[in-house]
Amino acid sequence: MPNHIANIDNFLAPYSDVINSRTQRAIDKEHKLSDRSLYDFANGYQFYGLHQVDDGWIMREWAPFASAIFLIGEFSSWEEREEFRFSRTDNGNFELRVEGEKLQHKAIYKLKIHWENGSGERIPVWATRVVQDDDTKLFSAQVWQPSHDFVWKNDKQRKKVEVPLIYEAHIGMATEKEGVGTYQEFTAEILPRVKKAGYNTIQLMAIQEHPYYGSFGYHVSSLFAPSSRFGTPDELKELIDTAHGMGLAVIMDLVHSHAVKNELEGIGLFDGSPYQFFHDNERREHAAWDSLCFNYSKHEVLHLLLSNVKYWLEEFHFDGYRFDGVTSMIYLDHGLERSFNEYKLYFDGGQDEDALTYLLLANKLIKECNANAMSIAEEMSAYPGLATPIEQGGIGFDYRLAMGTPDYWIKLIKDKTDEEWAVGNIFYELSNKRAEEKTISYAESHDQALVGDQTIIFRLVGADIYWAMSKKDKSLSVDRGMALHKLIRLLTFCCAGDGYLNFMGNEFGHPEWIDFPREGNEWSYKYARRQWSLVDNPELRFEQLDAFDKAMIALQQNEDFISQPHIECLEANDGDHVLALKRKDLVFVFNLHPTASYTFYGVSAPAGKYNVVFNSDEKAFGGFDRIDESIDYYTRPEAQMSNRHRVHLYLPSRTAIVLKYTPPKRMF
Incomplete structure (x- = not known):
């Protein structure tokens, strides 16, 4: 099989037998589960x-x-x-x-x-x-049996999302009130914002019922019950149906990696037995997460979880899933004691083969339910083949999250001065992905916004986020923070593997961390909400960050450059802090130098004409309006009769410009 993962990646060749046996194991399991199909089994x-x-x-x-x-x-x-x-x-x-x-x-x-x-x-x-x-x-x-069945109005609007631009959201904290938001409020207030922002997919967190609100929905108690703290099942259906009418896909966080330990609310001791759905030995409890681990070897557990996969797709018309905690599922030690610095660690017998079988079957079932549905793996070990088609020896996810990218940005901001940022290394870290697997890139998600951590804007701006965000204020800290906030996002976006994700509010630099009501904060909702009034206030600079994000997303909508997987590095000058990348017909040029601006800076580029279609220094984005977008830029040969050309640009400090390439006209 020429497209087999072991043929695509020669380093996997020694493990081809293990890879093939995993695929065959899943095929055999499917035959044991049902003599018809997974779709019929998962009822x-x-x-x-x-x-x-x-x-x-x-x-x-x-x-x-x-x-x-x-x-x-x-x-x-x-x-x-x-x-x-x-x-x-x-x-x-x-x-x-x-x-x-x-x-x-x-x-x-x-x-x-x-x-x-x-x-x-x-x-x-x-x-x-x-x-x-x-x-x-x-x-x-x-008992939930309304007198009338819900009528879906916008099913015909559902289409396959070719390049997911994902808006990660939490229903309860999506409103500005100091309380729990509802499905209805999200439908009326947040869906229009997401549509206007240009994102094409909403990822909903915390949908499955969970007894502790502060768990962010990751300690699930009732797999089939949409959380009632946000409203009724029909109100959730109305939210999804309305989103479909706007052309938005809706996926949900699916938590099948573990379950809550609570006995009264959960299923951990449902019939008096601790091992009905979970392991009956030292593997029963997840020490790091204080939760219970499913025993994926049992047919009844596979029946429960696969039925759950089908349930949300069929009954609520979700368009796919982000599978939570995949690393924890596929390693017997939950990946907690591994550095994953060599291939043999993926095939050394320390894997939960039953969990891998389940994930492969779940991905197969998703496509049987809806061929256009997507599945995304939250996985941090870089397990090879996870987002490779099943027929090529993979586990069948459509995408994997580029989980190393947020960690990279945080480490860079914390450990390096601005002068030490190496643009060549930045490009390598952002673009180094498995060619045969699709990825969703992001600069930060909800994880980086949780209390105890800090968002990118907080790390960059500090306390001035509270006192110096008026457009009338002068603050070097805010100027630096906003410039780098924009550059970090655009760098991540232009190097995105096959899609992009943003957590709600981060697009405009939401100033607060996330802290759900708990005894330690006197059960306050102050930090479990989104302050939309900040971005809606034309006197504040949050509006400018939001305008930048909208324009960045619109760039993909207009040019569709992410669908072109190849990213060419045209220039990586660490001394000048200048990085230039080409993707499809767009050239992205970044000057990350904290103080130096360059005039007539030559960037290696294909011969032709270039026009600015986007730049981070626009006044509307909180910049200083130093770039003239009306200029036509023509390349020049590096030397007489040379085939190598350069386009010469004005590059202000801490800015990025995006140019569209027009090839030279043929003379004959």
Whole structure:
């Protein structure tokens, strides 16, 4: 197979047998799971859980260690009654039929499960609606059966996203109020902002229900329930449908790498057994994350997780997933004790082969549900083949996140003076990607904005972010910070592998870190929100950073340069701090020198004419308006009769210009 990953990357040739065996293992597992297709196999949510039928309701749960299960709620005065006792069927399944109208829309319920030497109240594993009591703070399942099914209006607007420009967002902290935002508020207030900003994909965090708000949605308790703290399932559907009508795709963070340890809200001790869905040994608990690790070798776990993959795509019309914590999934030590500085560490037996099988099957299922859906791996070990097609020996993700890029920028800002920034090294770090795998690049995401860390703008500007962001103020710190903030983003953007991501608010330099309500901050929402009034205020410089970001995104929309994977380095002069790159018909020229501006600076370039289509020094972007965009630039030969040409430019300090190339006209 000429396109096999081991043929594309010769360093993988010694491991081709391992790679092939992993692919075959997944194929064999698929055949064992179903004699039809993964799509038919992943229907657990249609069988398990609570469903309305002609004569009432039917509910099923898998609880092999349980001895008895009762449905309890307001309808039973929260007591165990024989009419609400489940019957054991086969293979550890329990079933209950409730006749008539004993269950009503919005009724609150739980399960009372008995097992050997114990019992407890539990939320059903397959619950699709979970709510929290305002007074007791306890969670319960809720019957959700509106009188009318949701009607999707904008399905025809859904198209494949060729170059994802992703706006990462959190529903609860998307509004400016000091409280929890809602699906409805996001639909009305935030979707128009994302559309206007030019992004084509929204990535929603914290959708799956989670008991602790401050976990950012990464300690999931109910896999199938959209978080009720933001509103109802129908309101989430309305958000997605409205986004589709705007031409926006919507993907979600999918957390299948671990689950919350909470017993009352989660599934860690659902039927009294600690190993129903999780490992039963030292691998059960994730020491770094204080959570539980799924046992991907069990068919029932694969059924649960694959059904969950299908559920959100089919029932809510999501357009794909960002899989969280993939590194943790694929290594037995969760990747915590490895430096990943040699290839053998990817194939040394320290991998969770069952997790790799699951991920391959999940990616295959996604395409069976929606051929245009995308899957993105949050993975930091650079595992080879992760974003390579399955038929080429890969795991089948469409993209992987370039997780090293934010770390690189942070290290550069912290450890190097501006004079020590080496443009050649910057280009290498930003463009050094596996040629056969697609990547999503980003300068920072929500991770860098969390309390205890700092955003790029905070690192660059410091306290002046609070006191000197008026357009009337003079601050060298703000001038430097804004200039580098723009250059860092444009450098990351023009070197983006195959897509780009931004966390909401970072595009305009949001001044605050993210800190969810907790005892340590007296349960305050002050830092768990986005201050849109800052960017909406024409007297503040946040507006200028926002204008830059919009223009940068528009550059891709107009020129589609990211679809051209090849990036040519035309100039990398570390002494002058000048870097020039060519991608498609655009030439990006950066002068990162903190003080030196250059006149008539020759940059190696193909012969022809060049015109400025974008520059970071525009007054509207908070620059000093030193570049004349009306000039036509023509290359000159480096020497008489030379085939090498240079275009000569004025390069102010800490600026970038983007020129569009027009080839010379043929004389005959």
